[in-house]
Amino acid sequence: MNANKNTLASWTWMALAFAFLYVPMFLLIVYSFNENRLVTVWSGFSTKWYGELFKDRQMLTAALMSLKLAFVTATTAVIIGTMAAVVMTRMGRFRGKTFFSALITAPLVMPEVITGLSLLLLFVALEQAFGWPEGRGFTTLWIAHTTFSAAFTTVVVSSRLREMDQSIEEAAQDLGAPPWKVFFVITLPIIAPALVSGWLLAFTLSLDDLVISSFVSGPGSTTLPMVVFSSVRLGVSPKINALASIIILIVTLAITIAGVLMYRLEKKREREMEQAVAEGQQQALSTSP
């Protein structure tokens, strides 16, 4: 939408909005280096809170737990989400499709307290009836996280599947590849970027989840957000600032690197395409290809 350039007012608004988004995070980082424990009175530069953070056994265990959980969740969420996306975009009409579509997209907007409560009640009922799952722990967390993340991965993958030129799949089939082969050899490589971003999205969602985790976790399976939450309830602590800064740093680094890589790839591709077009024009003018 380049009809009009942005006005000064537009740019100002953008600047203000970004300030709104980023100033709190910036302050968080600044005060993680504050000497004293009052998070708003600066008394000197110090990295001691980072030290304290790494000595906090409870936090480290919870962090490890959350990372493991996020990794496993992201992987299952992508698998389920990709299957669901294929169903939604490639399988035509079938009985029960509207219900399926509602099931797979509802978690996108469902308040987490409802999802959390309902999942816990399910696990309790299952335990009563079948003896599984035994108590709440990693398994229940994994199931719960996968369930709500899958809605997001479905959206990401299905939007890529929709954009893709379906005649490529038809061409593969026309050349003799049965449908399952078409999917794994042709479709999957083409939608791979969507699978990666879906994985990352699910990873982040799982890592950050508090409410649902609180409902379905058990003794010995405390996640990092849960630890942070109980700490925050007791009052602010620069240790949390330190943790926050580390997280922000990692995410920023990861996104910047990914962004730069993608930009470089795009540029290379564009150059190659321009070359090809120029070549083509030259050939059209000459007599032989």
Added chain:
Amino acid sequence: MAAVEKPANPATAKPKTDEHYVKIEKVSKVFGDFTAVDNVELSIRKGEIFALLGSSGCGKSTLLRMLAGFEKPTEGRITIDGQDMAKVPSYQRPTNMMFQSYALFPHMTVADNVAFGLKQDGLPKDQIQARVEEMLKLVDMSPYAKRKPHQLSGGQKQRVALARSLSKRPKLLLLDEPMGALDKKLRERMQLELVDIIEKVGVTCVMVTHDQEEAMTMASRIGIMSKGKILQVGAPATVYETPNCRFSAEFIGSINMFEGKLIVDEPDHCEIETADLPTRIYINHGITGEQGQTLWAAVRPEKIDVSKSKPAQETNVSRGKVINIAYFGSHSVYHVRLDSGKKILANASNFERDVSERPTWDDEVYVSWAPESVVVLPI
């Protein structure tokens, strides 16, 4: 529905006659309450290039997709070289398609694209490589074997798509709007090249297009489609000079239509009286029709002579005024309003370089044509 035919066993099958290499029998395709293809009967000869011509929505693409196996006919049967395609899915059919968007696999090189179909057949590596080289040489793309699709121009992509679709030596080659994505100059050159390659390979080909010039240039036979039905099938010249209905006549090129009544109906000639002309229309052959019947007499613009002096003939002539001229360099199209008020088109090739000799705007002229130039069409 015909009884289930056993798939042709290469050892014992008798090849069907080459006249019906591809048989489309009473094929219909219905989507909900929309009939895309309506009871089509068609036979394709072995080795010919057949064009399905029609505007968008006429059903030609649906018919093509049914040949490829991407759509299942609601009714009817499709047979290729004697084998009923009813239970045969697209990946097992002896057909290969060149898609309008070329559909090259973006993550594979040109060579891998062409090799893909051969890999599906499980051929040994050296055979595949030999064949890929052969195909790339056929389309003049050998130096580009290691490139990826995004590094190719439109014309180059088309060649690769063609090589890929011919690599498996299909019994039937399907082309979906083959020139759709190319610009005019490239299109004209590629039309002839494509035909050369297809004829060299000798493969039977069905193509779909909305461009009548493309169909006329490339195909040995044309089938005109409208609203799911096939209106006329024939060689380009036949379809052009002897259309069987008004739609066919008007779809290809331009044509002038005179509505009139059959006044004289003899075995060797007939005459039509029309309000559009001061004289009768005289046709030098007999037609099937009843005396007094209303019908169309059609004359192509290039058959009409425009001159400032009155011609000698007593039929097939009228006076008129030039109201517009469309100049095409090689020829001009005169828009003439006849004395009766009817507007017609008449082509004249610009044989002389001196423009002053030709009729110009507002000139009074006489238009005339020969008796054999008239085609009679039913109302």
Added chain:
Amino acid sequence: MSKPSVLKRLKPQPRWFVIGAPYLWMFLFFFIPFAIVFVISFMKPAIAMPPVAFEYDLAGNIELLTKNYTRLFDLDDLLYINAYLGSLKMAAVSTILALLIGYPLAYAIARAPGAWRQVFLMLVILPSWTSLLIRIYAWIGLLKNNGFINNFLMWTGLTDSPIQMMQTDFAVYIGIVYAYLPFMVLPIYTNLVKHDPTLLEAAADLGANRFTAFWKITVPLSMNGVIAGCMLVFIPAVGEFVIPEILGGPDQLMIGKVLWQEFFNNRDWPVASAVAITMLLVLILPITIFQRIQNKELEEGK
């Protein structure tokens, strides 16, 4: 209508597996749980595991079964009703604020030069990839009585005594807008960026000034994106727990908090279930609107 694609030709088994696996998963772990919540909402708390039991006499007295629901709508104790209304109000106000901030932002990004658009979009999304909990925590430091903002105001002399911002409605609004802004911006941006620029040129050519062109052309065309964005903010905001818990106080009665307290503090699973079901019923309408818009976007995309 969509072309049933190559994968539809799958033999019965693979096709059914591909449809069945995610279907089964979501049915078992998303739908069934709701059914269970529904059933439990009719029970009563008990000293047992699970801490619920049915209570009814042989006459099948309906009153006992629906005891939880009647409690919710008890006109003597307006706690629950106030909580519902409070949540709806909170969510609605936050949504409007998010829209007022987010639409111009999306518009500005959509009109930025090509390469920059991606950068700006990344900048909007980046915060949501970092922990929400931590970002809300950041606002504590800003909004406290001796927090950054108050210190700054007093230091510049604009105020004498700290302004109470924590534990007010205001804090919760800021928190929700802060957390959900990217969800508002993204659908609106995606919509705006697809607009045909020549439409505005045509409007200008016909004599409309920029303001008129914006209201009469851009805004109506962007409605799908606006509604999607509003639903993506409103619906989850109604049931928000973390933000009112951290930034709000006991006066901020929100239904998410109530559910949490009933469940964790009072150990009253049945009432918590009843609260959840009622919340769901309240949200059915917006959820349906959201899914309708999703489907409309898909149809138009074809």
